[in-house]
Amino acid sequence: MLKSLLKTALRSLLRHKASSLINVLGLSIGISASLVIYLIVHYEFSFDTFHRDGDRIYRVVSKMDFPDAVFRNCGVPVPTVKAVREEVTGLEGETFFITANQTKVGVVEDRASAPKVFRKQQGMIYADNEYFRFFGYRWLAGSQEKALAEPFSVVLTESRAQSYFPGLAPSAMLLKHVTYDDTITVTVTGVVEDIRQTTDFIFQEFISLGTVEQTGLKAQWGWDNWGSINSNSQFFVKLLPGVSPSGIEEQLVQVRKRHREAKDRKDDTQHFLQPLPDIHFNPDYGIFDSSPSPVHKQTLYGLLAVATFLLLLGCINFINLTTAQAAQRAKEIGIRKTLGSGRAQLMLQFLGESFLLTVVASILSVAIAQSLVDLFRDFIPPGVTYASVFQWHVWVFLAALDVIISLFSGTYPALVLARFQPITILRNQMFAGSATTRGTSIRKILTVSQFTVAQVLIIAAVVVSKQTLYSINKDLGYRRDAIVSFHVPWSFDAWQWSRTAGKSDLRRFTLLNRLREIPEINTISLAGDPPASNGTSSTAMKVNNGKSIVETMVEIKYADTSYFGLYGMKLIAGRNLLQSDTTREFVINETFARFLGFSNPIDAIGRSIQRHGMIPIVGVLADFHTKSTHQAIKPLAYSSAGKSSFMFHLALKAGDPDSWKVALKKTESAFKEVYPDQNFESRFFDETIAAFYKTEQNTARLLNWAAGLAIFISCIGLLGLVIHTTNARVKEIGVRKVLGASVTGIVSLLTREFMMLVLVAFLLASPVGWWAMNRWLQDFAFRTGLSWWVFALAGVFAFVTAILTVSVQAFRAASANPVDSLRTE
Amino acid sequence: MIKLNHIFKWYTNSFVKTYVLRDINLEIKEGEFVSVMGPSGSGKSTLLHIIGMLDEQSDGEYFFLEEPTHTLGEKARSELHKNHIGFVFQSYHLIDDLTVYENLETPLLYKKIGASERKSLVADTLDRFQIVGKKDLFPNQLSGGQQQLVGVARAVITSPKLILADEPTGNLNSAQGSEIMELFKKLNSEGTTIIQVTHSEKNASYGKRIINLLDGRVTSS
């Protein structure tokens, strides 16, 4: 039976080549999109799901409330750890670690030869022994209980150990030495297996926490300070079974009450327990300092929505074309019924056919997925590759998807078909049958929904692109073309290990003088970050504005005397900064002045900000954007502080890219002379700004594709329907032509109805698109408007594409010789 | 086996009733071989469709194997089709996407007959109708007569209790026609009930009883 049904199904698919092709194509686009999106979503949700008792592991995070701002931090004040260990009940265990910056590593092979050097090693943390118990590592050498008990010991993962000591067995690596930044030497006391599952705990090198206490790091990280929170201090706790996180959070309040300094003031810091699975997704706290930003769950949901829409459009094509062709299957249905086939059996047969078609589409989509992965490579997490398709759960997903799709798209046509009564068919009364007219109105509704979805997607794509263009081209309050900046190394590296702050590194001033000699550079500034950058450093500032003392969080930036001129920033009151080694005076932005209550910026001049001593405000800058247009402009203060300035800004000759290359080449060679063992990495300022909108640009690209595919699927569906109608009306067309109808007359007769449907869809899509995109734009503090032409563009695009598709087929039918069609009847 | 009481069939077109069958009373016993005759449009096919439960009467009662058919659901009806009735249609009606072999096999599949028995039944039938050479052709590759032959073959392959044939020889040459009639006669002698519609006196003479229809009424039976 199955074989026979399969045969009929295959032959019927082959006989209706056009609609089979349309169905397979439409469905496979949807399925391949779903496949890739499934891979992404599955990957993102598989992070750190494998830890034993993971549901009882939490990270302790902090939230600080200031009058006009809330700050969240994934760390805790260091002394909290000890206090919690001693005073909090309900915990099975705790582990504390500190994530470290990039470090230069030297591997000592033997006393005689020079150490092997690895610059900029990443993935190092200062950890305790408990860490390995929490996150389940397997030991290849050494032991969890003892490995990190002593200062100056280190545990390596197998892969890191192999890069340091190639060819050695793990046990032979024990007692080997590694140096950090040429200053401290640690002993290898253990080797653990790398974590093979998907994880954010990608650390490779674990230095004993005790090491910190023996070095200058202790002071730098505020080891005993209850008032300072660094996001590199990571505190994880494991609750006893049955203990509620909120109970622990309450105990944490008590701990702070007992210990913190400045007990007279209200406590602005609060701790929360962040569940392990939340770490990968929560943008408030981030993952770890050096990790990529958390995954935006909203984006994942958006992707799921796109996949669902594309699938729906493909299913609609299937439903429309199958019911439109019902008449052609009717005879077979009638005969099968007289031969004793029940309705259920027929339904099964048709569902089987839709399943077969879906499976064919799936096979095709596995191939299409390859190009999708390539096309969206920078959008897809690096852990997801085309090879990820070949995992058992992906096949289970595909099989389940196929069943769902074939049930969804096949049930209605199967119902319609199986309901045919043999007598109407055997008597060739199909034309009078009412089943077809009902089918027509359902087809109309489905086609309208298809084009509505497609047009909403077009509107979305246009608006996102428009906003991105707006953001990138907006006047941000400074010049951005032909400006290059680069870092020189912080002198910090050298003194972080020693107990006393070491000699300061003055090499950057040598470089400054070298660069001044390069004629291709117009202006140079040695300062802090450019006006817009990713990082922010903020601090609370108190100012007496003449009436009262106002306190707020202020973003701090460093300039020098040429900085404002170089970036074309406007001083609207007061004067430029004077050169200084440490902060002596401030230039603030307009927003800060307004916050202080000075509607006229000039009134802010001469007021003092309470820092370490009173520091005067000497100038006010016109407002400018320090971040993307998502964010409102916040209070900000510039000071000149040579000691904190490690970034060079070069203004090159505007509009002369050839000279930029020369300038950069010369700069690099000067840099190499001063810093022979460092890499020169420069960045154009306009690229930095464009990078703020990477998400939007990616979204725009994704939406462009989604909209394009949606309109494509909808149009081929329309094409299928037109092919069907023209075939069904071939005789009518012939008669009309014989009676003198023109080709254009017939084309418009055949296409008018379809174009009406697209028009109705436009009327539906416009308000939906307006509503959705208006909501999306609310996320931007500075946003473009929803102009009428956005909607017109979407409508015209859909209309033109549809009319082109439809007319081609209609024209072919209309220009055929009427004699042929009439004679064959 | 078949009992019709006051069967009427009408179509309502723009509030005007057109009668196709009027007050048909008939009884056909198991093992009969009946020929239905009458001019074109007299309602022969309609009557056959009602007897075959493909169409429903507008009024009156119909008992098939002692059971009132109007109480039968779609499922019960398809069971009867599957197990007891073989149809031969006026316009042959083969499944276009299946070959001759597969067309013959289909009713056996619905009867859930095992593969080996199915194979031998199909082979026998192909042999008996001398269409072995055509078994892999599709209906549109056959002549009208050949299609009709396949239609007859498909009706008899399940050895049904009742064969309903609507002009089974309409497209056959006289030699083929009489062969079919001989076959029917043989089946009938083995116990199969046969009701055929025919225009030909000669074919009718193979049967034991003739029902004449005129304008939807039985004029003689």
Ligand SMILES: Nc1ncnc2c1ncn2[C@@H]1O[C@H](COP(=O)(O)OP(=O)(O)OP(=O)(O)O)[C@@H](O)[C@H]1O
């Ligand atoms: N749906 C319908 N509406 C109205 N009249 C119908 C309908 N279907 C059939 N008829 C009429 O019923 C009558 C009987 O048709 P039927 O097919 O039973 O005739 P027949 O005796 O088999 O003729 P033939 O010898 O040509 O096959 C015809 O006059 C036909 O026009």
Ligand SMILES: [Mg+2]
């Ligand atoms: Mg007839």
